[in-house]
Amino acid sequence: MTAAQSTQAQQANAGPPKLAVNGITKLFPGVVANRDIDLALHEGEILALLGENGAGKSTLMNIIYGLYQPTEGRILVDGRPVDLHSPRDAIDLGIGMVHQHFQLVPVMTVIDNIMLGSESVDRGLLDRESVSAQINELSERYNMPVDPNAVIEDLPVGVQQRVEILKALYRNADILILDEPTSVLTPQEIEGLFKVMELLRSQGKSIIFITHKLKEVLRIADRIAVLRRGEMVGEADPATVSQEDLAALMVGRKVTLEVEKEAASAGEVLLQIREIEAYTDLGEPALRGVSLDVRAGEIVGVAGVQGNGQTELVEVVTGLRPATAGSVRINNVDMTNAPPRRITEEGAICHVPEDRHMYGMVDAYSVADNLVLSSYYKRPFSSGLTMNEQAIAQHAEELVAQFDVRTPSVRTSGANLSGGNQQKMVVAREFGRPIRLLVAAQPTRGIDVGSIEFIHSQIVAKRDEGVAVLLVSYELDEIMALSDRIAVMFHGQISAILPRSQATREKIGLLMAGVSAEDESPAG
Amino acid sequence: MATATSTTGIRRTLRALLIPSLALLSALLAGAVVMLLSGDDPMAAYSGLFQGAFGDGKGWARTIRKTVPFVLTGLSVALAFKVSLFNIGASGQFVMGSVFAVAVGINFEGLPIFIHLPLALIAGIIGGLLWGAIPGILKVYTGAHEVIVTIMLNYVASLFGGWTVYAGGTQGQTPGPLWDRTAGAISETPDVLLSAQIPWLFGPPYRVHYGIFLALAAAILVWWLIFKTPLGFEMRTVGHNMRAARYAGIRVNFTIILTMALAGALAGLAGAIETLGLNHKFAPEFGGAVGFDGITVALLGQTHPIGVLLAAFMFGALDGGAATMQFVSGVPADIIQIIQALVLAFVAAPLIIRMLFRLRQQTDQDAGSAVSTSWGGT
């Protein structure tokens, strides 16, 4: 409240806005990413830019940061029109950006990453010591502790984000763009980030905060601008607007924020994981003794910050990564380190993979071929020596209709579908056969609200049919909305398993950050 | 329905032919520029080339003779490309195929031709298959990149082939096992027995043998394998997205080894056919330059078996006419190598061709998957 008032006061006094966007339009081949957008950012304010996936938020920010050139329109900094041909121009104008996917070189140190592009050089050689001193000074001033000599890939994501912010501050940025900064953090880390943002605002920095999370917007923003399908659809005052109104503004229709489902009636244990250990591709321990049961007719959600072993857990269960210790039993049959095909067939398991482009589909294949990716060798698609193209096409037509995959034809290559339809294609293939166990990792990452709702309802429907569901998501909201039981992963272990009724955001957040239930109890 | 598919099919085929044809044309033009710059007469050279390749029966015979090994080494490289593997080892596999085939071909006197000849051909196939399987196995189990391994194996194969016909050394080194004892200091094998020689389709002076049909059959077989069988589906899936292939339950490691082995087998067959059909013996100089050209043929043929047939024929003509060109016009036959390299450059970078001829970018991606995966990974 007070923050909002102070900004309004500033607006009245100050001259031109710190940053203004006038009539920006950006066309990509076949897509209007931004249409005639106006936006103003004032000094010392936090402006939230809200919109669902694909609404054009990142495109707009990349234009402001000089990565894309707008098709039409102009940008003004301190009232003066500016030409932004490259990030260099933006940096020189005091614009800094923290990208959704961190732009840090994993094998380099914090020092090298921070000075990259703005190096300090002494007699031809890099002056790492002076940079290190500057980093220490900045991290003290903004209360963001970091070891300048640490190598990025050894740091937790929360700290990597700090490095990104410091990188912008090192370049004297006074306009900061934070693109979906909270999606990788625990609730407590998010609160910490907000503290940093408030500190920055109090020192006169202007911040654009991009997100699709309504609660966060209401918590931190001074002003809210909403983007939908590339157009600015309205502004809102966080003091007066409600979550429901914001959601409706963002999606363009009324949305149900909760997933409707009955209480679970769990049956026998279908997936039994015992003391599993496994390593990452780089040979570091990823799973350190994970045990978990999933019963028929229940959804077990695995919560946790990305990179705590969830990916490896899913890979071990589906046979894609060897376990070095422990056992996996599916339907009471030992499936530890069994070949993926045996797990799929005997275990009647289906797997919606974390990254559809990496695992879930072959971009160059037609929709029809993608839909037989895990059954191409069976009748009627294959009769021993040759493949039956007609049967494959017919099968595709049926699934496309049943799962509402919007595609010009089943011959269209998978790469040409929108993200939501690609994901529905993957879901169609996996759900479209008889299954007893469903492993879904990030089933709704980066897709539109309509597709999210559809996929969520399909998952709940499978549960109600008696399928055991193991759901992995980095979106705590998704876990909270769908799960019957919640397991929290931290550092390659499951730190707690809670029934949904006992799981609060705060409790889960602490567990995600590695604070165990015992540590917590004396304090609470 | 049927007509609709066939017209789009024709249009697809025409479109597929466009880039390679323009690439060939551009390479010939660029070759002319090179000749002009070095003071040669391109018109005389090209007319000599054409005359040598198609001027008379002997010209046609030369072209066809040269085409046969190009088809097979081209298929070898193209098949590996489909699985995102780069087989630079066709020349080594060719040599191993020749050595294995000749080892059977000069022995087993008295066998009837319908047993001896197939036996010798199969021996050649096995030689290439084994030599091709090695880089596949090393890639899968040790992560060694097939590009480096196949190149090193080319040198090893060439030395191994040299040893088998080695005439012996001054320090008491024993001669190689296949060396012709009547040849004195010359390092070569005796002639392949008549019962293991591929019969002439047109005898001397044309010297065209029945191997051409083996090459055609191989092209059809590879086409069927890649596009019509579940195994081909698996190979293409591995080629496009190895992770998705594992996810789909495909045995990726097995597919990689099998593909490299089959690619080796095709190049080995090329060696066997050259040895049993044309050279009738093996000597170190019958090396595998055609193996290296297989790369260009495969890419010019857009890694499609039918395309490879056409590309091999073009290359056969270039090689077949080269000698006559040098004889008629005095332009060194090595210019053909430059032209072939330029063909490779133009066809591998369709963007250059599109820019030169101001073609519109196609919306759907061209076939062919990238082979540039970095060295250390699996």
Next chain:
Amino acid sequence: MIVALALVVMAILVNLTPLKEQTWLRVLFGISALNFTLRATVPLVLGALSGILCERSGIINIGIEGMMLAGAFAGFVAKTSTNHWPLAVSLVFSVAVAMAVGGLMGAVHALFSIRFRMDQIISGTVIIILALGTSSYLYNRDAIAEGKFSSIPIPGLAQIPVLGPVLFDNPPITYLALIMVVVVHVGLFYTRWGLRTRAVGEHPRAADTVGINVNRYRYVNTSLGGMLAGLAGAFLVLEAVGQFQEGMTAGRGFISLAAMIFGNWNPIGALGAATLFGYTQALQNELLLAGVTQVPRQFISMLPYVVTIVAVSGLVGRVRPPAAEGKVYETEGSS
């Protein structure tokens, strides 16, 4: 590195003690074996440095073999056309031409890979075939290069027993190659250019977002890499052999690549690996000359190639190539 150290220790032992009467030990560790090792190492280490420059910026370069050959041929042509100049001037000029042509080939490779988005491995292959074809097409078999670089002993150092004659009594390109190892190492890890180069090869988008022109770094580094490969070619013609032979690089470019990988894309590591490969070539040479074995020469000649295969096998997980290697970098909005 350990290999190189062991070699030095053995060499000192063998050459300064009565052990040198043993034929086998002399073959394995004699001064002549060591001299040959260094001579075989020079083109390999230059080739490996060439690969490091390209690949650290994200461009895979299997065309080193072609760039080396082009450099060798250009150096030869330059030398034969300036035979009438004073020897030193003519040689230095020829080295410059070799490096320029190598750099040009590097630039072409970069152009193919970046501007025309050609697959980098195929582009490298084009470079090789182009170099092979052009050098044989233009090669005049009657031309003779008169004179080559001779050794320049470094006063004082050259008198050290064993090490002196091996390390400090060499022709100039050999010294230059060893200096380049240090230069590239310092450049990569302690200068602005090196930091940016490595960032471009590991995470081009991160480099782009801080205003670094990714493709310019790739063009420059690939061209520089081509120049080093050209220098390797100049070494073969102007320092080692003295003449040009068709296909005279004989796979050295590819072995350089293996040395680069074996050395984990690190100049010092590459020097160690190149020394190992150079030693196998020296060994092959010494064995053939000494006539101490009845193994047919073909098998002895296989040694460098087999050792290369063995070296690149079993490295999985132990080496880590630049992450963005082989991938075209495009800013999504640029089209």
